[in-house]
Amino acid sequence: MxxxxxxxxxxxxxxxxxxxxxxxxxxxxxxxxxxxxxxxxxxxxxxxxxxxxxxxxxxxxxxxxxxxxxxxxxxxxxxxxxxxxxxxxxxxxxxxxxxxxxxxxxxxxxxxxxxxxxxxxxxxxxxxxxxxxxxxxxxxxxxxxxxxxxxxxxxxxxxxxxxxxxxxLPAQPGAAPAHDPELARLLGRYVELFNKRDWDGVRALTSADARLRVSDCYNGLLSGSPYFIEYERSELPWRMRPGVIEGEIVLVLDRRHSEEWLPAYLVRIHADGGVIDRIADYYACPWILEMVFADVGRSASPP
Structure with missing residues (x-):
């Protein structure tokens, strides 16, 4: 084959x-x-x-x-x-x-x-x-x-x-996130629905031909994937929130350890015309957060 x-x-x-x-x-x-x-x-x-x-x-x-x-x-x-x-x-x-x-x-x-x-x-x-x-x-x-x-x-x-x-080189200031109120509004709504486990509402924010990439697992049409079903089935305590990494607005998945919520991985959303057309989920890539922590220091609570 x-x-x-x-x-x-x-x-x-x-x-x-x-x-x-x-x-x-x-x-x-x-x-x-x-x-x-x-x-x-x-x-x-x-x-x-x-x-x-x-x-x-x-x-x-x-x-x-x-x-x-x-x-x-x-x-x-x-x-x-x-x-x-x-x-x-x-x-x-x-x-x-x-x-x-x-x-x-x-x-x-x-x-x-x-x-x-x-x-x-x-x-x-x-x-x-x-x-x-x-x-x-x-x-x-x-x-x-x-x-x-x-x-x-x-x-x-x-x-x-x-x-x-x-x-x-002079000292380099930290990158400020690009101000995109439309994207911020869309991501805020995505996070709200995601945390409510309102999967039909989340899907309504995406285009019919939206693409999904889940590292080490899937790359293709979001509509052909079990993406939201897997989250629905998950029994792990998790929550989603907006964050900023390297000047880019991203979504952070936190998981609860004892009484503390800690960032577990990142999700990247791309939108066109007010509709989500690409999602990249980096759940299998712990080195990304490790790099961010190493760069800014754990005291900064990135992203």
Whole structure:
């Protein structure tokens, strides 16, 4: 049986088994994609696409030891496509002077990785990738050169430029959520109905061809999924509320532990014309919240 060209509907058992074989790499892959794109949620979406691409091409991999660099290369290419489509290159480069003269900068010391990886989004894509792969993920120059399509010398130059730019960056203020009163109203209504378990009311907020992605489980039409039925059947104590992550309004699923409600995972809603047309549920991706907590500190109660 040949794998589908796109994961549509419930994922088959072979794909689920493949996801199990790469589970040890997924946190690092997500971290890389999230830092390349500047979004933990976009990073997860791109990683999901990269994993399915790898699944479709797995027979081309002769050496099991090459799995990690191969997956990173696929994820990297997906990230570059995403950045180009978003025209992030122009925005990232606009605030910097010419690269004609850049003094070498020594690698960051131990413990600086988190600070570096939060700021690399301000670098052009090649420098961003080189700094991440070397200073955060500790890849060799040769590995990075193969991944980004360069030479060891080219990687060294990109590292010097990227490190110099990061050292010159001013303090970065936190991103404020975009003000969209129509979306806020729609999400507020969605949360209200969801917490009331009014599934017919929730469905009425969605378009007839709304899409649903549930990580590691389903990708297809919302109408063809058991999504709300699964929530209806759930006996776990949960509640939904609006939240903000990286300047984006999202929905947070809290679960009660003893007497305390704690965030468990995120749901991303997209609307068009006042109607929900896409839902992404990240219940199987605990690393997203772990990244958010690590970035802002648990005292901030994100998102």
């Amino acid at each position: 040949q794998p589908r060209l796109d994961p549509e509907g419930l994922f088959d058992l072979r794909y689920a088994a493949f996801l199990g074989t790469v589970s040890h790499l997924r946190i690092k892959l997500h971290r890389y994609c999230a830092r390349m794109t500047g979004s933990a949620l976009d990073g997860e979406d791109i990683m999901q696409e990269a994993l399915f691409e790898a699944y479709r091409k797995i027979e081309r991999l002769d050496d099991a030891q090459a799995l990690r660099p191969w997956l990173f290369r696929i994820a990297h290419n997906r990230c570059i496509d995403f950045i180009r489509n978003r025209q992030a290159r122009q925005r990232a480069e606009a605030g910097f002077a010419s690269d004609d003269i850049v003094l070498p900068v020594e690698p960051a010391g131990p413990g600086a990785g988190r600070a570096i990886e939060r700021l690399v989004v301000h670098l052009p894509p090649k420098e961003r990738a080189c700094v991440l792969l070397k200073d955060v993920f500790d890849h060799s120059l040769e590995e990075i050169a193969e991944l980004v399509g360069s030479t060891s010398g080219g990687v060294k130059s990109a590292l010097n430029r990227g490190r110099a730019k990061l050292a010159a």
